Amino acid sequence: MTRRAIPGIGAAASTDLAVLKPFDPAGRTVHDELLFSRFVARLDWRHAALFALVVLVYPTLAYAQSRYTYGEAFAALWKWIPFLVTQGFLFNILISFFAMAIGTAVGIILGLMQISPTSAIRLPAIFITQLFRNSPWLVLLFIVLLAFPFEIELFGLVIPLPAWMKAVFGLSLPIMANISEVVRGAIQSVPSGQWEAAESLAFSRRQTLFEIILPQCFKRMIPPWMNWYAILTMATPLCSLLGVDEIINLSRQAIEAEDNHPELLVPFFGFALLIFFAYCYPIARFTIALERRYAVKL
Amino acid sequence: MADWTPEQPLVSVRDVHKSFGELEVLKGVSLDVMKGEVICIIGPSGSGKSTLIRCINALNDIQKGSILVEGQEVHDPDLDKLELRKKVGMVFQQYNLFPHKTALENIMMAPLKVLKEPKSEVEKRARSLLAKVRLDGKEDSYPGELSGGQQQRVAIARSLAMQPDVMLFDEVTAALDPETVKEVLVTIKDLAQDGMTCILVTHEMGFAREVADHIYFTDRGVIVEHGPPATFFDDAKDPRTKEFLSQIL
Numbered sequence: 001m002t003r004r005a006i007p008g009i010g011a012a013a014s015t016d017l018a019v020l021k022p023f024d025p026a027g028r029t030v031h032d033e034l035l036f037s038r039f040v041a042r043l044d045w046r047h048a049a050l051f052a053l054v055v056l057v058y059p060t061l062a063y064a065q066s067r068y069t070y071g072e073a074f075a076a077l078w079k080w081i082p083f084l085v086t087q088g089f090l091f092n093i094l095i096s097f098f099a100m101a102i103g104t105a106v107g108i109i110l111g112l113m114q115i116s117p118t119s120a121i122r123l124p125a126i127f128i129t130q131l132f133r134n135s136p137w138l139v140l141l142f143i144v145l146l147a148f149p150f151e152i153e154l155f156g157l158v159i160p161l162p163a164w165m166k167a168v169f170g171l172s173l174p175i176m177a178n179i180s181e182v183v184r185g186a187i188q189s190v191p192s193g194q195w196e197a198a199e200s201l202a203f204s205r206r207q208t209l210f211e212i213i214l215p216q217c218f219k220r221m222i223p224p225w226m227n228w229y230a231i232l233t234m235a236t237p238l239c240s241l242l243g244v245d246e247i248i249n250l251s252r253q254a255i256e257a258e259d260n261h262p263e264l265l266v267p268f269f270g271f272a273l274l275i276f277f278a279y280c281y282p283i284a285r286f287t288i289a290l291e292r293r294y295a296v297k298l
Numbered sequence: 299m300a301d302w303t304p305e306q307p308l309v310s311v312r313d314v315h316k317s318f319g320e321l322e323v324l325k326g327v328s329l330d331v332m333k334g335e336v337i338c339i340i341g342p343s344g345s346g347k348s349t350l351i352r353c354i355n356a357l358n359d360i361q362k363g364s365i366l367v368e369g370q371e372v373h374d375p376d377l378d379k380l381e382l383r384k385k386v387g388m389v390f391q392q393y394n395l396f397p398h399k400t401a402l403e404n405i406m407m408a409p410l411k412v413l414k415e416p417k418s419e420v421e422k423r424a425r426s427l428l429a430k431v432r433l434d435g436k437e438d439s440y441p442g443e444l445s446g447g448q449q450q451r452v453a454i455a456r457s458l459a460m461q462p463d464v465m466l467f468d469e470v471t472a473a474l475d476p477e478t479v480k481e482v483l484v485t486i487k488d489l490a491q492d493g494m495t496c497i498l499v500t501h502e503m504g505f506a507r508e509v510a511d512h513i514y515f516t517d518r519g520v521i522v523e524h525g526p527p528a529t530f531f532d533d534a535k536d537p538r539t540k541e542f543l544s545q546i547l
Contacts, residue, residue, distance in 0.1 A: 197394035197453075200355055201408035201460060202383035211411060215398050 033182070034291060037227045040277075040284035055270045073263040077271055080254045084268075088247030089275055091164070092236040095246065098168040099236075100229050103175025110176060111183025117205070125180070132177035137170075138238055144170035145242050164246075167239040175232055182224045186217035223291040230280045230287070237272070247272050302369025308333045308464055308495050309354060314363035316349055323349045325519035326363070331464070336496045338506035341516035342542060347499040350516070351466045354497065355386040368463065380412070387462035391469045393449040395441040401428065401452045402437040405459045413460070420459070427455040431485050447478025451485050464495040471502060503546055507531055515539050 032038065056070075113125035132140065144166050151160045190213050198208040240248040251268045258264055307330035316324040323346045331337055339347045352358045354365055356372050356379055365372040372382060395404050405424040409415045428434055431451035441449050450470055457465060467486065471479045483505050490496055490509050500506055506513060506527065513530040515523045515538075523536045534540050 191392075191394075193390060193392050193394040194396065196357055197390060197396070199357060200383055200386075200388035200390075201456070202380045202412045203408065204380065204412075207411055211407070212396055216396070 033185075033224045034227050034287060036231050037223070037284040037287040040230065040280055041288045043277075043281070051270075051274075055266055058266065068261045068263050070263055070267075073261065073267050076254075076258045076264060077267040080251075080258075080268075081271065084247055084250055084254065084271070085275065087245070088250040089272075089279075091244070092233065092239075092246045092276075093279070095164060095168055095171065095236050095239060095244070096229065096233040099171035099175055100232055102168065102172035103228075103232075104179050104225070106172070107176040107179025108183055110180035111187070112209070114180060114184040115187055129177045129180040129184075132173045133181060135174070137174050137235055138241065140173050141167060141170035141238055141242060144173070163242045164239065164244045167236075167242050167244050170242075171232060171235065171239075175228060178228050179225065182221050182228070185224075186221045187213055189220065190216055219294050223287045223294065226283055226287040226290070230283045233280060233283075234276055247275070304333050306369065307331055307366075308335075308368060309497065310364075310366040311350070311354070312364045312366075314350070314353060314360050314365060316346070316353060316358060316360045323519055324353070324360070327516070327519070327521055329514055329521065329524070331495060331497060333463075333495055334493045335511045336490045336498070336509050337512045337514060338498045338500055338510040339514045339516060340500065340503070340506060340542075341522075345516040346519045347516050348468050351388075351468055351497055351499055354466060355383055355388055357388075384413070384460055385463045386466060387457035387460055387464070388466040389450070389453050389457055389468065389470045391472050393441070393446070393453045393473075395449055395453055395456070397441050400438050400440055401433065401444065404441070404452055405456045408456070409459050424455070424459055427458055428452075430458075430488070431455045432481070445478055446474045447481045450474065450478075450482045454482075454485055454489075458489075464497065465489065467496065467498040467500070469499050469501065471500070501546075503531075503543075515542065517542070 110125050110129055113121050114129060116122045116125070145163065148161055148166050148169070150162075151158055153159075187209075194212060194216070195208060198212050203212065236246060237248040239246050240252075243249070248269075251272055255261075255264045255268055309329075309331040311327060311329045314324050314327045315322070327346070327350055329337070339350065341347050349358055353360050354367065354372065356377070360373050367382060367385060370382065371377065395401075396407065399407060402421070402424055405427055406417075406420050409420040409423070410417060425434075425437065428437060431454055433448060433451055433455070436444065436448065436452075441452070444452065454465075454470075470486075471482050474482060479502070483502060486496065486498070487505075487509050496509075498506070498510070508527075510527050513524060513527050514521050515530070515534075515536075517538050523530070523534060523539045530539075531543065534543055
């Protein structure tokens with residue numbers, strides 16, 4: 001006698017009826033704006049072990065016939081690390097700071113415009129937000145690189161526009177659009193009763209927004225804002241394609257200086273991976289901790 | 299405004315029609331409220347009670363008819379809504395206190411920011427209002443630390459701080475635990491006895507009977523019957539009123 005599998009236990013659940021999925025207090029089944037931070041924050045020693053395994057074991061198998069040893073490759077990396085960090089990674093951080101600052105400042109304004117009752121303000125803001133939020137970052141970077149001149153003249157003053165500055169502008173565009181969405185979402189998450197109460201107390205719209213609504217949702221904006229900062233930092237290596245001398249470009253140059261041994265690839269780029277992780281992990285942990293704290297008391 | 303005198307109705311609603319899309323919620327409602335009067339609007343849910351009082355302070359617009367508050371047309375497109383709302387206080391079912399401000403700050407905020415009154419004066423008034431709603435000692439509590447009934451009394455005090463001429467109460471006890479309903483009702487009764495003009499939407503029939511000068515019964519967007527509480531409750535004429543009362547009492 002064959003045992004009939006029980007749907008959902010012994011076999012995949014299948015039904016043509018509407019199914020209410022199990023309740024998830026973190027709302028992960030719906031849309032998780034902190035997906036990235038949650039992923040990074042959950043990494044633990046097992047992932048580190050796996051990473052070490054790849055870095056240490058894979059090249060010994062792949063390049064077993066070569067005379068250049070893996071030890072030499074790590075020695076080369078050790079020599080280059082101070083240079084890669086101070087000249088390369090710090091530049092990535094610098095780019096991320098500037099892009100975040102510009103993206104946040106413009107994004108907040110754009111986000112406030114998105115909830116304007118005046119459609120002449122609201123509709124362009126929504127359009128700009130959606131356009132830059134849904135465009136590939138690399139495409140935006142190239143557009144900025146090619147569309148901006150290498151220098152601008154302001155009142156007879158010539159200001160050079162180096163590639164890294166263009167990269168900052170290019171990266172600030174998607175950040176701007178995403179922060180705009182964060183602001184809009186946070187404002188709209190405040191119950192409409194707050195607007196009505198303020199309205200009935202004769203507050204103007206502007207007063208309501210700045211005195212009552214924004215102070216309430218400011219905290220709610222911090223975790224997604226930090227989440228976007230971590231994503232942005234991880235995206236700064238894209239600038240290497242614009243010829244900006246950040247960590248990836250410098251790693252490539254260092255590998256070339258070390259005679260392009262293929263054994264160098266994993267240690268050097270593994271190091272880049274590690275240093276980005278070391279920078280973003282605390283941010284992700286902090287983001288998730290803040291999110292939990294703010295979720296409890298409102 | 300200049301032609302309004304206290305002998306005329308403070309709030310005068312005439313043939314008001316209001317629709318949400320296809321759905322017509324108010325189908326020609328008229329009522330008058332004199333200064334110092336307390337009126338209760340009762341009726342089954344969905345009959346348009348809340349919509350009606352939300353129209354009085356222009357939280358909802360209307361399609362047809364007229365609403366005068368102290369002789370001023372509420373739905374005049376040129377109306378200064380802020381001026382209207384200084385005269386009309388409103389308390390909501392869900393309290394809607396500002397969660398990031400203490401009880402005292404909640405009460406002081408609008409007089410300070412909207413009326414731009416001096417702080418010392420506003421604070422004095424806010425403290426006496428808190429005492430009036432029997433919440434002295436809770437000045438520095440945040441809304442989250444107060445019970446539903448306490449929050450609702452802060453909300454009443456917050457509305458009173460603007461020194462309105464008429465107060466609107468939109469099912470203010472509907473979200474409360476039974477044991478805290480009474481403390482809110484006592485507060486409203488005190489107000490009514492002080493001569494505040496009140497328009498209440500309520501399901502508390504005993505309370506309506508006790509404090510109201512006039513009861514309006516709405517059903518499906520029209521006022522079916524109205525009268526002083528004694529006649530209304532004991533001698534209802536309309537079959538719909540009778541049916542409603544028999545279900546409730």
